[in-house]
Amino acid sequence: SQQGEEDPQALSIQEGENATMNCSYKTSINNLQWYRQNSGRGLVHLILIRSNEREKHSGRLRVTLDTSKKSSSLLITASRAADTASYFCATDARTNAGKSTFGDGTTLTVKP
Amino acid sequence: DSGVTQTPKHLITATGQRVTLRCSPRSGDLSVYWYQQSLDQGLQFLIQYYNGEERAKGNILERFSAQQFPDLHSELNLSSLELGDSALYFCASSVAGHTNTGELFFGEGSRLTVL
Numbered sequence A: 001s002q003q004g005e006e007d008p009q010a011l012s013i014q015e016g017e018n019a020t021m022n023c024s025y026k027t028s029i030n031n032l033q034w035y036r037q038n039s040g041r042g043l044v045h046l047i048l049i050r051s052n053e054r055e056k057h058s059g060r061l062r063v064t065l066d067t068s069k070k071s072s073s074l075l076i077t078a079s080r081a082a083d084t085a086s087y088f089c090a091t092d093a094r095t096n097a098g099k100s101t102f103g104d105g106t107t108l109t110v111k112p
Numbered sequence B: 001d002s003g004v005t006q007t008p009k010h011l012i013t014a015t016g017q018r019v020t021l022r023c024s025p026r027s028g029d030l031s032v033y034w035y036q037q038s039l040d041q042g043l044q045f046l047i048q049y050y051n052g053e054e055r056a057k058g059n060i061l062e063r064f065s066a067q068q069f070p071d072l073h074s075e076l077n078l079s080s081l082e083l084g085d086s087a088l089y090f091c092a093s094s095v096a097g098h099t100n101t102g103e104l105f106f107g108e109g110s111r112l113t114v115l
Helices: none
Strands: A004-007 A010-014 A019-025 A029-037 A043-050 A055-058 A061-066 A071-076 A085-093 A100-102 A106-111 B005-007 B010-013 B019-024 B031-038 B042-050 B053-057 B064-068 B074-078 B087-094 B110-114
Touching (some): A019 A029, A019 A106, A029 A071, A071 A085, B005 B087, B010 B019, B019 B110, B042 B064, B074 B087
Antiparallel strands (some): A055 A061, A061 A071, B005 B019, B019 B074, B031 B087, B087 B110
16 A cells, blocks of 8 residues: 555645645655646655654645654645645555555545 | 756657657766656656666556666566556656665656557
8 A cells, every 4th residue: 555645635625725735644754745736747856754844835835744643644734726736645654665656545525 | 948848748648559768868967767757657667767767667567667877867668558558658868877866857747548
C-alpha cells in the first residue's frame, strides 16, 4: 500500500473559502512534499517540509507536519477556481533510498 | 514548463507489443525517476537512475526495463504489453540521488493505451 494517504479523497468548496487536505504516512521520513496535478498533466511541486520542521508557508499555502502523529496538512487559503486540481503528498522515507512515495491524492474542486 | 521532456505524448498499441518511452531530464539533474499513474493503482514508483546507475527499484514488472544513458536521458521499455499496462507514465528528475530526494520535476507524461 502507499506510504502516504490523503484525506479527504474529494473536496468541493466555493471560491474564497479555505481548503484543508490531510496526509498520513506510516514510516519515519526525511521530508514530505506536496504536489499539484491538473487533470492529465504532470505534477508540479508546491512545497517541501523537512522532518525537523513543523510549519511552512508559501503564498496562500500553509503546510504543517506532525511527526509524532505521522501526518501533514495542506491549507490553501482564499481559494480560487484555478486551484481546482488533485493534490498529492509524497514522502521521502529514511529507508527508501531516495524514492518519493505518493499517496492517492485529494481532488479539489473550487466553484466560482 | 518543468524542463523535463517526455516523448511520445500519446501512444496506442496492441497487446503483446513493445514500446519505448523517452525522457530528457532538466539540465543539470542527475536523477531520473519513472512513475506509472493509473486510475486503480494511483501513482506508483517504478525505478530511479542516478548518473547512469540504477539507484532504487519500486513496483516495476519484469516485462519493463529502463536505462539511463551517458547524456542522462532515460528510456523506459515496456514489452509483452497487456491491457492493464494502459496508464500515464511520468518521468521526473532531480539534482539529488540519495535519501534526501528533494523536489521532483515532472514531465507531462506519456499516455499509453493498449488495445
